[in-house]
Amino acid sequence: MSSRLAGLLIVATAAAVAAGCVEERPVYRPRPVQREVIVERQAPPPPEVVEVIAPQPPPPRIVEVVPPPRPGFVWVNGYWRWDGRRYVPVAGHWREARAGYHYVHPHWEQRNDGWHFHVGVWVND
Numbered sequence: 001m002s003s004r005l006a007g008l009l010i011v012a013t014a015a016a017v018a019a020g021c022v023e024e025r026p027v028y029r030p031r032p033v034q035r036e037v038i039v040e041r042q043a044p045p046p047p048e049v050v051e052v053i054a055p056q057p058p059p060p061r062i063v064e065v066v067p068p069p070r071p072g073f074v075w076v077n078g079y080w081r082w083d084g085r086r087y088v089p090v091a092g093h094w095r096e097a098r099a100g101y102h103y104v105h106p107h108w109e110q111r112n113d114g115w116h117f118h119v120g121v122w123v124n125d
Helices: 003-021
Strands: 073-076 079-082 087-090 093-096 101-104 107-111 114-118 121-124
Touching: 079 107, 079 114
Parallel strands: none
Antiparallel strands: 073 093, 079 087, 101 121, 107 114
């Protein structure tokens, strides 16, 4: 056998042996994840219904300085709350606005059996 052929045989054998030792693994590249934020228009939770009947009328309306409008918020007027024995003042405060709704402020209503309190609620436009 010629030395040239022997050299070629050695190189081919080495390549075949080396090829069997290499394990080729696929390269995984993470795909970008696209997330969608779905905003559903949900109705506000129903107000807590607690029938409050006061035997006497509430004091005169609370007079307070209404602050300038704040985007995305609604000013809730101050009102009188009945604690079972007497009226307690509740200061006005901001509530986050809800798209598609308007706010009905807390108020008292006189009926035959006394003064009934209506909590503040969001009403669908």
